[in-house]
Amino acid sequence: MTDTSALTPVNLITGFLGSGKTTLLQRLLRDPALADTAVLINEFGDVGLDHHLLERIDETMVLLQSGCLCCTIRGELSSAIKNLHSKREGGRIPFFRRLAIESTGLADPFPILSTVHADPVLKHHFRLGNVIATVDAVNGEAQIARQQESARQIAIADRLVVTKTDLADADMLERLIPRIRQLNPSAPLWHAPRDPLDAEHLLSQGVFELSERSEMAQHWFASELKGRWQQDGFTHGSSGLGPIKSLRGADDQRASGSGLTCHADNIHAFSLVFDKPLDWTTFGIWLTMLLNRHGNSILRVKGILNVEGSPTPVAVHGVQHLVHPPVHMAAWSDEDRRSRIVFIVDGLDRALVERSLAAFLPR
Numbered sequence: 001m002t003d004t005s006a007l008t009p010v011n012l013i014t015g016f017l018g019s020g021k022t023t024l025l026q027r028l029l030r031d032p033a034l035a036d037t038a039v040l041i042n043e044f045g046d047v048g049l050d051h052h053l054l055e056r057i058d059e060t061m062v063l064l065q066s067g068c069l070c071c072t073i074r075g076e077l078s079s080a081i082k083n084l085h086s087k088r089e090g091g092r093i094p095f096f097r098r099l100a101i102e103s104t105g106l107a108d109p110f111p112i113l114s115t116v117h118a119d120p121v122l123k124h125h126f127r128l129g130n131v132i133a134t135v136d137a138v139n140g141e142a143q144i145a146r147q148q149e150s151a152r153q154i155a156i157a158d159r160l161v162v163t164k165t166d167l168a169d170a171d172m173l174e175r176l177i178p179r180i181r182q183l184n185p186s187a188p189l190w191h192a193p194r195d196p197l198d199a200e201h202l203l204s205q206g207v208f209e210l211s212e213r214s215e216m217a218q219h220w221f222a223s224e225l226k227g228r229w230q231q232d233g234f235t236h237g238s239s240g241l242g243p244i245k246s247l248r249g250a251d252d253q254r255a256s257g258s259g260l261t262c263h264a265d266n267i268h269a270f271s272l273v274f275d276k277p278l279d280w281t282t283f284g285i286w287l288t289m290l291l292n293r294h295g296n297s298i299l300r301v302k303g304i305l306n307v308e309g310s311p312t313p314v315a316v317h318g319v320q321h322l323v324h325p326p327v328h329m330a331a332w333s334d335e336d337r338r339s340r341i342v343f344i345v346d347g348l349d350r351a352l353v354e355r356s357l358a359a360f361l362p363r
């Protein structure tokens with residue numbers, strides 16, 4: 001029998017698009033207790049930005065982009081972890097004692113967890129550690145209602161971090177917390193940024209124990225392991241969530257085409273790239289107006305901008321109607337000085353976004 005204490009724990013940081021996964025990871029990685037942590041980030045889109053936003057690029061940081069771990073690039077997850085392991089064994093990268101995976105906000109966590117748990121090679125070197133789910137206090141209620149992935153992410157979590165409580169009013173939280181508790185009655189829950197976040201407690205204490213999950217989460221995990229995904233959904237007994245449709249099967253086929261369409265036919269990612277520095281005021285007005293008008297269809301927008309007059313890049317984030325304040329990053333992480341903006345949209349035409357931008361910022 002394998003001595004589990006000798007296995008490297010793998011923590012999954014999950015949570016819907018823009019809910020604060022990278023922000024949380026950045027905060028946790030500052031803790032000296034997590035100094036020996038390798039990080040694997042998966043992004044949905046042809047331009048990966050999270051490794052830049054995390055402001056940490058080294059050999060123990062792996063980016064898997066252009067697809068989603070739970071469907072199109074699932075095999076790449078196990079290859080990437082095996083690769084990290086063999087480099088560690090060969091002394092080709094700094095030794096790491098923990099692996100943190102940040103999945104795309106669209107990812108169903110169950111296939112990711114079952115890959116680590118059941119891969120015949122990985123299970124001799126790695127074990128599942130705590131799953132941490134971030135939930136956006138402003139958009140979370142609507143995301144749970146609209147996106148089945150969001151519900152599944154919350155249901156399987158060992159630790160829940162409700163983010164953006166500084167932006168949410170009391171009513172929003174009063175509706176959201178019971179909804180979260182329907183899905184996951186027992187995981188310890190923090191409010192960010194109000195509560196101090198202890199990396200040790202979030203990531204290290206405890207191991208992934210399926211038996212501690214709700215009946216619904218246990219069922220989903222067991223179904224994933226057995227590969228018995230049901231096309232017509234699983235209706236659980238008492239939580240009142242209603243039917244949740246299976247994510248695999250038809251989605252696999254849809255996803256295999258472009259690599260950028262996943263989960264629902266309408267959800268897709270595209271990116272805009274600008275060679276010349278941007279005028280911040282004009283860009284800011286455009287983005288605010290765009291999200292104001294089309295926020296229901298814009299699940300996520302994020303970018304790293306080269307702004308006129310700024311020596312360092314400016315990070316911009318939007319989630320549906322919410323535009324976050326821009327952040328001046330410390331430095332460019334490579335030679336590429338182009339502005340890059342990624343959109344993940346639900347049924348919105350790229351041409352519409354381009355036309356609206358062209359009216360503001362002739363390229």
Ligand SMILES: Nc1nc2c(ncn2[C@@H]2O[C@H](COP(=O)(O)OP(=O)(O)OP(=O)(O)O)[C@@H](O)[C@H]2O)c(=O)[nH]1
Nearest residue numbers: 017018019020021022023105163164192193317324
């Ligand atoms: N005010 C406030 N903003 C937050 C909080 N947590 C995250 N944000 C902001 O939310 C935006 C998105 O945060 P990210 O950490 O990039 O979210 P993410 O889940 O990694 O996003 P994706 O990887 O695209 O799904 C950023 O502008 C963050 O600064 C919070 O607790 N309060």
